[in-house]
Amino acid sequence: MSEDLGFRFTWYGHAAVHVESAAGASILIDPWLSNPLSPAGPDTIERCDLMLVTHGHHDHLGAMPGEIATADALAIARRTAPVWPAIHELQLWLSAQDTGEAELIGMNKGGTIEARGLRVTMVAADHSAGDFLADDGLPLYLGEPTGLVVELESGRRLYHAGDTALFGDMRLIGEMYRPDVAFLPIGGHFTMDPPAAARAVELLGCATVVPIHYGTFPVLAGTPDPLRDELEDLGLGDVTVLAPKRGESVGLS
Numbered sequence: 001m002s003e004d005l006g007f008r009f010t011w012y013g014h015a016a017v018h019v020e021s022a023a024g025a026s027i028l029i030d031p032w033l034s035n036p037l038s039p040a041g042p043d044t045i046e047r048c049d050l051m052l053v054t055h056g057h058h059d060h061l062g063a064m065p066g067e068i069a070t071a072d073a074l075a076i077a078r079r080t081a082p083v084w085p086a087i088h089e090l091q092l093w094l095s096a097q098d099t100g101e102a103e104l105i106g107m108n109k110g111g112t113i114e115a116r117g118l119r120v121t122m123v124a125a126d127h128s129a130g131d132f133l134a135d136d137g138l139p140l141y142l143g144e145p146t147g148l149v150v151e152l153e154s155g156r157r158l159y160h161a162g163d164t165a166l167f168g169d170m171r172l173i174g175e176m177y178r179p180d181v182a183f184l185p186i187g188g189h190f191t192m193d194p195p196a197a198a199r200a201v202e203l204l205g206c207a208t209v210v211p212i213h214y215g216t217f218p219v220l221a222g223t224p225d226p227l228r229d230e231l232e233d234l235g236l237g238d239v240t241v242l243a244p245k246r247g248e249s250v251g252l253s
Helices: 072-080 090-095 170-179 194-204 225-231
Strands: 007-011 017-021 024-027 051-054 085-086 103-107 113-116 118-124 147-152 157-160 180-185 208-212
Touching: 007 208, 051 072, 051 147, 051 208, 072 147, 085 090, 085 113, 085 118, 090 103, 118 170, 147 170, 157 170, 170 194, 180 194, 194 208, 194 225, 208 225
Parallel strands: 024 051, 051 085, 085 103, 157 180, 180 208
Antiparallel strands: 007 017, 017 024, 113 118, 118 147, 147 157
């Protein structure tokens, strides 16, 4: 699949996205590469300059419930020493884990950090977060959920919404940050479904959308074709919906 995005991305299923900029930066977002449908495991990632996890649910850190201490994100960080900005409470928990030489940066919604030629802005998401402690079954609070806007060296901007419902302030995210590409959940049940995601595209005003967080389990029943249909009904048929196969790279050759 060839598209002129100004960067390359690979979707590994669920919300796991690997972005490679034209300047060579490697960015991992919500890297559950050991998810049931991923064609490649976490050990295939040889370089990660920027690690991003939208919230503290196990399937975004990269583990099964109650097993986040052995999450994919931690294993990759130990090998690759990325910069890792995270919402404050998640960063506190990460500081108590073995993350090797990763550079942990605590931040919060509304904040922007610059690292390795990239800019990351943390924005709102409407969801929940956290996990539980396997030994005693108690909830583990890991901060609130977030979305992330990443500005590449070229000025191209991508928005990864994480897990979220539709909310009206997506219009402000679109107006303030003007993302070129939006990665939006469509599975339903835990997040937006295709009709809500189409409304999110309308609010964001983006020209390209990549559906994520669908199909991993039967309950995540949303698919890209209904999203295309809903966009058409909203008069947004010119929006490009990129839905590559898991493990297929899109963008720069």
